[in-house]
Amino acid sequence: MENKNTTIFSNHTIGKLTLKNRLAVAPMTRVSGNEDGTVGPLMKDYYQAFAQGGFGLVITEGIYTDKQYSQGYKFQPGLSDEAQAQSWKPIVDAVHENGAIFIAQLMHAGALSQYNKYTGCNAGPSAVKPLGKEMTFYYGEGDYSTPKSLSKTDIDDAINGFVNAATLAKQAGFDGVEIHGANGYLLDQFITVHTNERSDEYGGALVNRLRIYEEIIRSIRAAVGDDFTVGIRFSQGKVNDFEYKWPGKGEDAKYTFELATKCGVDYIHTTEFVAKEPAFEGGLSLAELAKQHGGVSVIANGSISNEKDATEIIEASQADVVTVGKLALANPDWPNAIKTDQELREFSFDMFDPIADLKTANEFFAKNT
Numbered sequence: 001m002e003n004k005n006t007t008i009f010s011n012h013t014i015g016k017l018t019l020k021n022r023l024a025v026a027p028m029t030r031v032s033g034n035e036d037g038t039v040g041p042l043m044k045d046y047y048q049a050f051a052q053g054g055f056g057l058v059i060t061e062g063i064y065t066d067k068q069y070s071q072g073y074k075f076q077p078g079l080s081d082e083a084q085a086q087s088w089k090p091i092v093d094a095v096h097e098n099g100a101i102f103i104a105q106l107m108h109a110g111a112l113s114q115y116n117k118y119t120g121c122n123a124g125p126s127a128v129k130p131l132g133k134e135m136t137f138y139y140g141e142g143d144y145s146t147p148k149s150l151s152k153t154d155i156d157d158a159i160n161g162f163v164n165a166a167t168l169a170k171q172a173g174f175d176g177v178e179i180h181g182a183n184g185y186l187l188d189q190f191i192t193v194h195t196n197e198r199s200d201e202y203g204g205a206l207v208n209r210l211r212i213y214e215e216i217i218r219s220i221r222a223a224v225g226d227d228f229t230v231g232i233r234f235s236q237g238k239v240n241d242f243e244y245k246w247p248g249k250g251e252d253a254k255y256t257f258e259l260a261t262k263c264g265v266d267y268i269h270t271t272e273f274v275a276k277e278p279a280f281e282g283g284l285s286l287a288e289l290a291k292q293h294g295g296v297s298v299i300a301n302g303s304i305s306n307e308k309d310a311t312e313i314i315e316a317s318q319a320d321v322v323t324v325g326k327l328a329l330a331n332p333d334w335p336n337a338i339k340t341d342q343e344l345r346e347f348s349f350d351m352f353d354p355i356a357d358l359k360t361a362n363e364f365f366a367k368n369t
C-alpha cells in the first residue's frame with residue numbers, strides 16, 4: 001500500500017509556484033558543463049532523474065553569473081550569455097515534463113574561485129586570503145589565492161551579472177532563481193566579518209555588509225517582475241570554514257531575514273550542518289529563525305537523512321520544504337521510494353573520487369549496482 005504521509009506529500013506555494021510536495025533537491029556543483037559554460041551531455045539525465053523520482057522541486061548547482069570574477073570551478077556551467085542560457089532549455093523541459101519545479105541557483109564564487117577562464121583570477125570584498133584549501137574534487141590544489149579587492153565598479157558589474165543571469169534564467173524557462181548568499185562565496189564574504197575589511201558603504205556595520213544582498217535582490221526583482229520566483233540561500237558555515245557562527249546571537253539573523261523579505265524574496269533557504277539543531281547555543285534553528293523573522297516560505301537543509309527527519313521539520317513548522325543533498329545523490333527517487341517503502345541506498349563519498357562530476361558518479365553507480 002502506498003505511504004500517505006500527508007505532511008511531506010502535501011502541496012506548498014512559494015511565490016506563484018505550487019510545489020506538489022515538501023521534498024526538494026539541494027543545489028550541488030557537479031563540474032560537468034562544457035568549457036564554454038554550456039551544459040554538458042550528462043546533465044539532462046542527472047536532473048531529469050530527480051523529477052522522475054518524485055521531488056517537487058529541484059534546485060540546480062551554483063551557476064556562474066558573469067564573465068568577470070564569478071566563475072568558481074572548471075567545467076561549472078554559466079548563465080552569462082544566450083548560448084549558455086539556451087543550453088539549459090532541454091533540461092528545463094525534461095524536469096517540467098516530469099512534474100517538478102526547477103530553480104536556477106546563481107552563484108558568484110568571489111575569493112573562493114578556483115578557476116576562471118575569463119579573467120584568470122579571484123576577487124572578493126577585501127584582499128584577504130581565504131582559510132582552508134582549494135577543493136581537489138573540483139580540480140583545485142593547495143591554498144586559495146589572495147583575491148583582488150573589488151572596486152565599486154566591480155561591485156556594480158557583479159550585481160548586473162546577477163540581474164542578467166536571472167533574466168536569462170527566466171528566458172530559458174526556469175521557474176525561479178535562488179541567489180547564493182551562503183557557504184563562503186562572494187555574498188557571504190561580504191557579511192562575514194573577517195573577510196570584509198572595507199571602509200566604504202559595503203563594509204563595517206551589518207547594514208553595510210548586507211548592502212550587496214539588498215541591491216541584488218531589489219535589482220533582480222525589478223528585472224524579472226513579481227511572477228518569477230526569487231529566493232536566497234543563507235548559511236553560517238562555509239565550505240572553507242565549517243564552524244563560523246554569525247555574531248549577535250540571533251540579532252544578526254533577525255535583521256538579515258527581515259531585510260531579505262523586505263527586499264522582495266519569495267523564500268529563504270537556510271543550510272546548517274544539521275538543519276534542526278539550534279543555530280546558536282540553544283534556542284531556535286536557523287530555519288526557525290528565518291520562519292520567525294522572514295515571513296516568507298522557508299526551505300531547510302542539512303543532514304536530513306530519512307522520512308522521519310523531513311516529517312519532523314515540516315510537522316513542527318520549522319520549515320515549509322526540506323532540501324536534501326547527499327541523500328538525493330544516492331537516491332534520486334527518494335520521494336517515490338518513501339511512497340513505496342523501498343530501502344534507501346547509502347551515500348558514499350567514493351562517487352566524488354577523484355572528481356565530483358557526473359562521469360565519475362556514473363562509473364561509481366555502474367560498479368556498485
Ligand SMILES: Cc1cc2nc3c(=O)[nH]c(=O)nc-3n(C[C@H](O)[C@H](O)[C@H](O)COP(=O)(O)O)c2cc1C
Nearest residue numbers: 026027028029061062271301302303304324325326
Ligand atoms: C557535491 C556537492 C556539491 C555542492 N554544491 C553546492 C552548490 O553549488 N551550491 C550550494 O548552495 N550548495 C552546494 N552544496 C551543499 C548542499 O546544497 C547541501 O547544503 C549539503 O550537501 C548539505 O546537505 P545534505 O546533508 O543533505 O547533503 C554541495 C554539496 C555537495 C555534496
